Amino acid sequence: MQSAITTFTATTLTCLLAAQNPAEPDRDNDGLSDFAEQHKYRTDPGQRDSDGDGIPDGDWRERREYQYTVRVVAQVMKPVTPAFLDDDYQDIRVLDETADHVELEVILYPFNTVATAIAADPDWRQNAARHAEWLRPGPTSDWTPQLRRELLHALAQAGIAADRLDDKSLVEQASRWLCQHARYHDGFSTFLTAFDAAGKPFIPEELRAAVDRERLADDLTLEQQWQRELSATGMFEHAVRGSCSSSAIYLSGCLRALGMPTRTILCIPIVDASDDAELHLLQRGLTHRGIARQVRSAIDRIRGSWSSHTFNEVLVGGSLAPPELRPARPGHPRSGDVRPDDPRRHVP
Numbered sequence: 511m512q513s514a515i516t517t518f519t520a521t522t523l524t525c526l527l528a529a530q531n532p533a534e535p536d537r538d539n540d541g542l543s544d545f546a547e548q549h550k551y552r553t554d555p556g557q558r559d560s561d562g563d564g565i566p567d568g569d570w571r572e573r574r575e576y577q578y579t580v581r582v583v584a585q586v587m588k589p590v591t592p593a594f595l596d597d598d599y600q601d602i603r604v605l606d607e608t609a610d611h612v613e614l615e616v617i618l619y620p621f622n623t624v625a626t627a628i629a630a631d632p633d634w635r636q637n638a639a640r641h642a643e644w645l646r647p648g649p650t651s652d653w654t655p656q657l658r659r660e661l662l663h664a665l666a667q668a669g670i671a672a673d674r675l676d677d678k679s680l681v682e683q684a685s686r687w688l689c690q691h692a693r694y695h696d697g698f699s700t701f702l703t704a705f706d707a708a709g710k711p712f713i714p715e716e717l718r719a720a721v722d723r724e725r726l727a728d729d730l731t732l733e734q735q736w737q738r739e740l741s742a743t744g745m746f747e748h749a750v751r752g753s754c755s756s757s758a759i760y761l762s763g764c765l766r767a768l769g770m771p772t773r774t775i776l777c778i779p780i781v782d783a784s785d786d787a788e789l790h791l792l793q794r795g796l797t798h799r800g801i802a803r804q805v806r807s808a809i810d811r812i813r814g815s816w817s818s819h820t821f822n823e824v825l826v827g828g829s830l831a832p833p834e835l836r837p838a839r840p841g842h843p844r845s846g847d848v849r850p851d852d853p854r855r856h857v858p
């Protein structure tokens with residue numbers, strides 16, 4: 511059972527996360543973009559070696575000397591594309607690889623200031639067009655021209671002029687409308703469904719019994735369940751959305767239909783809260799009092815279970831941050847600033 515669930519997780523990561531853009535300005539040519547030096551690493555974007563010790567800021571270890579960071583080693587089942595996992599909040603490198611999994615070293619930057627740097631871009635459509643990979647329909651973000659027409663019409667009826675708004679205003683207003691449009695109904699299918707090579711959903715044989723048990727609560731067929739939890743078009747049509755993963759899929763498909771590059775991010779906890787050895791690592795390793803207090807508070811509530819969270823990232827502020835996916839939807843959870851006890855963490 512664990513194997514199938516983990517495979518689904520890795521597939522989601524591979525399908526929906528974006529690579530950083532190598533063309534972003536790097537004035538001092540140290541391998542770190544100006545934006546990242548200012549808002550992620552806190553190094554000097556005008557000096558290749560900020561502290562003059564002979565080691566450039568871009569060095570894997572050196573870049574951690576200006577910020578409080580958290581280092582995690584995680585094994586992720588294949589398929590996984592490590593390059594897609596580097597973003598404004600974390601760095602990734604591969605430590606080991608087997609036939610089944612990739613062992614990743616993850617460096618988290620919890621005190622980044624990326625969220626404060628997001629600004630609206632009135633000409634966002636020109637920048638957005640360069641991110642075709644995060645605009646096109648996917649197995650779950652399955653928007654259609656019909657959905658686009660109906661969504662634009664519904665937004666117009668609600669006074670939201672999608673063709674005249676800047677990117678930040680549009681994503682805020684459209685996301686709010688979409689969440690209000692769809693009734694919340696938590697179900698099961700995002701955690702028990704896998705996808706074949708063609709992107710079609712199926713239930714792995716070892717999970718069949720669990721599906722039959724869970725489905726008794728709703729008088730719906732499997733296909734009807736999928737339409738209400740794993741299909742952006744289906745959720746829009748039925749005006750229903752499910753858990754955080756399901757809601758992220760719904761928003762991702764609908765925002766892509768509006769021409770906004772969007773990806774779904776799956777956050778995995780830095781430790782397994784059911785494993786005493788890993789909890790001991792936290793006790794020893796998290797030396798920043800604020801971070802330690804938040805993490806321990808969250809763990810107290812999930813002890814004995816497994817917890818993860820899924821949400822959306824949307825390209826906003828193309829003029830400020832050149833062609834790279836920037837997290838958006840201000841006011842929503844981000845890996846860098848969300849409090850573990852913040853109720854919004856379960857509202858994608």
Ligand SMILES: [Ca+2]
Nearest residue numbers: 536538540542
């Ligand atoms: Ca630089």
Ligand SMILES: [Ca+2]
Nearest residue numbers: 559561563565
């Ligand atoms: Ca240095």
